């Protein structure tokens with residue numbers, strides 16, 4: 302039977318943030334751990350894994366980690382390729398580590414859409430913007446489609462949406478607050494939003 306695997310994407314370089322944002326503490330917990338907690342709280346996932354690179358792999362405590370091997374430093378698509386290869390039969394509920402306030406209610410809505418449309422990618426839309434890294438990635442031969450894009454050096458998430466049926470689910474239609482979908486790319490994003498932050502801690 303198809304499982305749902307919760308995937309925390311946490312293998313970037315955090316150039317704009319200035320330090321590895323996955324481990325930056327907000328409200329007393331590293332950002333990646335907020336996201337893992339919401340995945341767990343959604344009640345939709347059978348297991349949770351962290352998608353990351355070789356450099357950070359040892360820093361996630363006891364979490365299960367899948368390391369980018371075939372495509373390193375190629376962005377989220379490289380991480381997704383590795384995970385889709387490891388779980389070819391399963392549904393991947395993906396959330397980037399820099400959206401720590403995403404709600405478990407929203408993840409449940411995405412999963413229900415995915416279960417009803419098992420060949421489609423299900424991604425978040427809000428205020429006319431796409432949030433590709435809050436979504437469900439699934440369907441036959443997903444890893445193969447991603448591999449072809451990576452081989453062709455088409456590294457954007459949009460390239461994947463051109464190749465697969467993709468459903469954009471509008472969070473506003475479900476009364477989801479935009480703020481919960483914001484991703485934190487810079488330290489300034491934390492100050493501007495008045496989030497409570499602490500020191501970097503692996």
Ligand SMILES: Nc1nc2c(ncn2[C@@H]2O[C@H](COP(=O)(O)OP(=O)(O)OP(=O)(O)O)[C@@H](O)[C@H]2O)c(=O)[nH]1
Nearest residue numbers: 310311312313314315316317352376377380397398
């Ligand atoms: N596994 C994996 N995850 C990645 C990779 N690149 C980015 N991510 C994750 O994808 C999400 C979005 O990444 P970005 O913020 O666009 O990239 P970043 O490298 O983290 O940050 P910048 O260097 O500031 O662009 C974050 O959760 C990253 O941790 C990668 O090469 N492999």
